[in-house]
Amino acid sequence: MKTSEATKLNDVPRMKFADLPTAIERMDKLREALSEETGKPAPELWVKRDDQTGLAFGGNKTRKLEYLMADAVEKGASCVITAGAAQSNHCRQAAAAAIKAGLKCHLVLVGQPPEKSNGNLLLDEMLGSRVHWCARENRAALMEKLENDLRDAGEEPYLIPVGGSNEVGSVGYVVAMQELMDQLGVFGEQPSHIVFTTGSGGTQVGMVVGAKLCGYEGKIVGVNVARGIDGGPSFEEQMAEIADKTADRIGYDATFNAEDFIVNQNYLGVGYGIVTDAEREAIALLAKTEGLFVCPVYTGRSMAGLIDMVRKGELTGDDKVLFWHTGGGPALFAYRDDLGV
Numbered sequence: 001m002k003t004s005e006a007t008k009l010n011d012v013p014r015m016k017f018a019d020l021p022t023a024i025e026r027m028d029k030l031r032e033a034l035s036e037e038t039g040k041p042a043p044e045l046w047v048k049r050d051d052q053t054g055l056a057f058g059g060n061k062t063r064k065l066e067y068l069m070a071d072a073v074e075k076g077a078s079c080v081i082t083a084g085a086a087q088s089n090h091c092r093q094a095a096a097a098a099i100k101a102g103l104k105c106h107l108v109l110v111g112q113p114p115e116k117s118n119g120n121l122l123l124d125e126m127l128g129s130r131v132h133w134c135a136r137e138n139r140a141a142l143m144e145k146l147e148n149d150l151r152d153a154g155e156e157p158y159l160i161p162v163g164g165s166n167e168v169g170s171v172g173y174v175v176a177m178q179e180l181m182d183q184l185g186v187f188g189e190q191p192s193h194i195v196f197t198t199g200s201g202g203t204q205v206g207m208v209v210g211a212k213l214c215g216y217e218g219k220i221v222g223v224n225v226a227r228g229i230d231g232g233p234s235f236e237e238q239m240a241e242i243a244d245k246t247a248d249r250i251g252y253d254a255t256f257n258a259e260d261f262i263v264n265q266n267y268l269g270v271g272y273g274i275v276t277d278a279e280r281e282a283i284a285l286l287a288k289t290e291g292l293f294v295c296p297v298y299t300g301r302s303m304a305g306l307i308d309m310v311r312k313g314e315l316t317g318d319d320k321v322l323f324w325h326t327g328g329g330p331a332l333f334a335y336r337d338d339l340g341v
């Protein structure tokens with residue numbers, strides 16, 4: 001594609017783990033169900049299946065980890081350290097990507113070890129990663145200590161930030177946006193909205209940089225599941241900063257600011273990872289209309305947001321909405337008791 005020829009995108013170190021391009025499918029049954037319920041035509045609905053990127057049950061992190069692991073290997077790392085929640089999809093995929101890259105993997109997880117591991121944590125253990133538990137407030141200190149201890153033991157650790165959200169990982173979603181633009185023949189035109197889950201922000205950064213690079217003109221709406229407003233730089237400002245660095249990394253002469261990022265804060269619910277009726281309903285509706293699974297923590301919440309926006313008339317029959325499915329399925333098993341089935 002011309003856009004990558006005009007930048008250094010094709011020269012950025014990358015390992016290939018992902019099964020790409022991911023499919024785009026119509027969600028006509030969901031559209032019908034929402035049209036019938038509201039008595040008004042619902043938007044045309046599509047889903048981009050990044051839950052099927054491959055690598056230990058797939059998800060958005062596969063794309064980022066192709067770049068993060070390549071960078072780790074290039075820098076001579078012997079192991080990686082990353083962090084997340086007990087049911088982190090990022091950690092599960094980092095553990096698998098580390099195996100592919102020939103590196104050991106240390107995971108710093110927030111919480112207490114459960115009596116019986118399940119979902120992503122079970123997979124982390126099966127992938128042979130070393131799990132270190134901590135309280136949220138001690139996470140940064142534990143990661144630093146671990147890094148120092150590993151260096152003292154003769155290892156060369158490479159730190160992957162929470163969610164893989166920095167200028168290295170975000171390149172994965174610049175390329176994903178190019179992939180989408182190449183696929184858009186199936187629409188005949190661009191989707192008016194891309195709706196997806198934003199958490200640590202790297203996916204949205206890559207999409208926004210990629211959209212500018214490739215000329216996507218619709219709205220990129222990140223449904224936030226994790227961030228509150230804590231008085232520091234806004235989430236949008238933080239993403240703009242990573243976007244500038246991402247553009248720089250791929251040799252793309254562009255700058256970004258907070259206004260380039262649409263973050264919908266309406267679906268933070270009662271907090272990160274706490275399942276409410278909204279997620280339960282979205283999970284059940286998608287399963288029963290489309291035979292498709294969204295997850296309790298991330299994609300169930302952004303799908304609940306999308307459904308709510310249709311019900312409220314914020315998305316109408318004039319819109320074409322692409323739900324970018326970022327994965328998370330393995331957490332369904334760990335959240336079994338919260339699903340109301």
Ligand SMILES: Cc1ncc(COP(=O)(O)O)c(C=O)c1O
Pocket residue numbers: 059060088089090163165197198199200201202203204295298299326327328
């Ligand atoms: C399934 C799923 N969707 C979306 C996200 C959010 O992506 P990002 O952290 O890049 O904002 C995550 C992050 O862990 C995830 O696991």
